[in-house]
Each structure stands twice: as C-alpha cells, then as structure tokens.
Amino acid sequence: MPLNWTHSAPAILAAxxxxxxxFVEALTIVLAVAVTRxxxxxxxxxxxxxxxxxxxVLLLGPSLSSVPITILQVVIGILLLFFGTRWLRxxxxxxxxxxxxxxxxxxxxxxxxxxxxxxxxxxxxxxxxFITSFKAVLIEGLEVVFIVVAVGxxxxxxxxxxxxxxxxxxxxxxxGALVHRPLARVPENLLKLAVGVLLxxxxxxxxxxxxxxxxxxxxxxxVAMIAGFLVTALLMTQLIxxxxxxxxxxx
Amino acid sequence: xxxxxxxxxxxxxxxxxDWRFALVIAVWVLVAIFVLPRLLPAVWRGPVxxxxxxxxxxxxxxxxxR
Numbered sequence: 001m002p003l004n005w006t007h008s009a010p011a012i013l014a015a016x017x018x019x020x021x022x023f024v025e026a027l028t029i030v031l032a033v034a035v036t037r038x039x040x041x042x043x044x045x046x047x048x049x050x051x052x053x054x055x056x057v058l059l060l061g062p063s064l065s066s067v068p069i070t071i072l073q074v075v076i077g078i079l080l081l082f083f084g085t086r087w088l089r090x091x092x093x094x095x096x097x098x099x100x101x102x103x104x105x106x107x108x109x110x111x112x113x114x115x116x117x118x119x120x121x122x123x124x125x126x127x128x129x130f131i132t133s134f135k136a137v138l139i140e141g142l143e144v145v146f147i148v149v150a151v152g153x154x155x156x157x158x159x160x161x162x163x164x165x166x167x168x169x170x171x172x173x174x175x176g177a178l179v180h181r182p183l184a185r186v187p188e189n190l191l192k193l194a195v196g197v198l199l200x201x202x203x204x205x206x207x208x209x210x211x212x213x214x215x216x217x218x219x220x221x222x223v224a225m226i227a228g229f230l231v232t233a234l235l236m237t238q239l240i241x242x243x244x245x246x247x248x249x250x251x
Numbered sequence: 252x253x254x255x256x257x258x259x260x261x262x263x264x265x266x267x268x269d270w271r272f273a274l275v276i277a278v279w280v281l282v283a284i285f286v287l288p289r290l291l292p293a294v295w296r297g298p299v300x301x302x303x304x305x306x307x308x309x310x311x312x313x314x315x316x317r
Binding site for chain 2: 059074078079082083085086088089090092093096097139142143146200205207208211212213214215216221225228229232236240243244
C-alpha cells in the first residue's frame with residue numbers, strides 16, 4: 001500500500017526527532033560509563049537493555065491490534081497531547097530563558113564524576129557499569145517505544161514511525177562511535193520544540209478523530225495545527241523574553 | 252532504586268511535569284469528550300478543541316514565566 005505522505009511525513013519526522021533526543025541522552029550515559037569504568041561492561045549493559053526492550057515490544061505489541069480503533073485514537077491522542085504539550089511548554093520556557101537549557105556536556109561530567117567515586121573497576125564485567133548502561137538504554141528506549149507507538153498506532157503508521165526512530169538510532173550510534181563524546185552540540189531545545197509542536201498537533205487530531213469530529217480540510221487539519229502550534233510557540237518565546245527583559249531593566 | 256521503578260517514574264514524567272497544567276489539559280479533554288459534542292456541530296468541535304489547547308498553553312506560559 002502506498003504511503004499517505006500527509007500522515008506519514010509528520011509521523012516519520014516526529015518519531016525521528018523525538019527518538020534522536022532520547023538516543024542522545026542514552027548515549028551520554030553509556031559513554032560516561034564506558035570511559036570511567038570499562039567499555040565492555042558498558043556496551044554489554046546497553047545491548048542487554050536493547051534486548052530487554054525488544055522482548056517487551058514483541059510481547060506487548062500485538063495486543064494493540066485487539067483494541068478498537070476509536071478507543072486507540074482517543075487514548076493515544078490523550079497521551080500524545082500530554083507528552084507533546086509538556087515538551088512544547090518546556091522548550092518555550094527554555095527558549096525564553098525562564099529555565100536553563102539541557103546540557104549534555106554537563107550531564108556527562110556529572111555522570112563521570114559520580115562513577116569515579118565508586119569502588120575500583122573489576123577486570124571482567126563490571127556490575128555498576130553494566131547496570132548503569134542497562135538502565136539508561138532501557139529507560140530512554142522505553143520512551144522511544146512509546147513515541148513510536150503513540151505516533152504510529154492510531155493512524156496505522158507504525159512502519160513510518162519505526163523507520164524514523166531507527167534512522168535516529170543509527171545516526172546517534174554512528175556519530176557516537178566516531179566521536180566518542182556526548183553530542184553536546186545538538187540543538188536539543190530546538191528539537192524538543194519541533195517534537196512538541198508535531199506531537200501536540202497529532203494528539204489534538206487523534207482525539208478529534210476518535211470522538212468523530214469532522215475536521216475542516218480533513219487530514220490537512222494536522223498541517224494547519226502544526227502551523228498554529230509553531231507560530232504560538234515562537235510568538236510566546238519572544239513575548240516572554242521581552243517581558244522578562246523589561247522587568248529586569250525596570251528593577 | 253531498581254531499574255523498573257526508575258523506568259516507571261521516567262514514563263510518568265514523560266507526560267506530567269507541571270501538575271496544574273496537566274490537570275487543566277485533562278479537564279479540557281473531558282470537556283471535548285462529554286460537553287463539546289452536545290453544544291457544537293461536528294465541524295466546529297475540532298477547531299474549538301484546538302484553540303482551547305492553545306489557550307491553556309498560553310495561560311500556563313504566562314503564569315510560569317512570572
């Protein structure tokens with residue numbers, strides 16, 4: 001069946017961007033563990049985390065097809081709306097300077113210092129290194145799985161969403177293998193803003209679809225809502241930044 | 252903390268950070284499910300729901316940035 005690009009392109013993009021952010025966060029911890037403890041244990045922990053995730057997906061994935069589509073659309077729409085607006089809100093507040101930016105380099109330094117403070121590294125598989133990497137990959141991976149399911153399940157777009165997440169994973173792992181450093185230069189806040197915009201629009205759309213709303217313009221309503229969230233986000237970032245600057249000047 | 256409990260906390264944290272914001276969104280979703288279909292024709296429900304979400308975000312941002 002040919003891809004419907006009105007649906008598929010935003011799904012691939014949303015899954016790619018959101019998963020990219022999660023993979024970068026996992027990479028930071030796996031690298032921190034590898035350079036302070038040992039590479040073998042860190043990579044074994046990461047691989048075990050990925051394997052556990054794959055088993056969870058294989059066990060739980062098929063059960064989604066037994067849920068009626070309208071219920072699935074509303075439930076996933078609600079989850080997407082919470083997830084998307086949370087990222088959107090945070091990205092706007094960070095962009096406006098109200099809260100600090102996420103800093104992978106600082107997280108890497110903190111993590112390495114913490115790991116160095118523990119006992120000596122064992123020569124075989126180091127338990128601390130294994131568990132820390134396992135946990136990082138499992139937690140961030142669960143978020144990736146949620147993103148793929150949330151973006152893909154309601155609109156029969158699991159394949160495009162999985163392609164987006166897979167591409168993000170391969171990109172991050174390749175860059176990580178080449179540079180052996182956390183990806184501190186990734187414009188994470190911009191990515192989170194883009195993901196927040198896309199997922200919020202998807203969330204509103206799927207809730208409406210599940211409830212039988214008649215969207216003006218049909219599927220193009222998604223594009224209109226993406227534009228609406230984006231314009232609002234950019235305007236609010238500017239507005240808050242200017243308002244806070246004026247308050248600072250007055251005081 | 253075991254990895255599964257920590258994963259659970261992370262998963263909840265994916266959806267909720269500001270509890271007030273999450274609560275208002277939840278109430279608006281309930282309005283979309285139970286109230287809008289009684290008040291508005293089908294073609295108006297989507298735009299009203301969308302602009303309601305935008306309004307909630309703007310209100311929360313103005314409060315949070317004070």
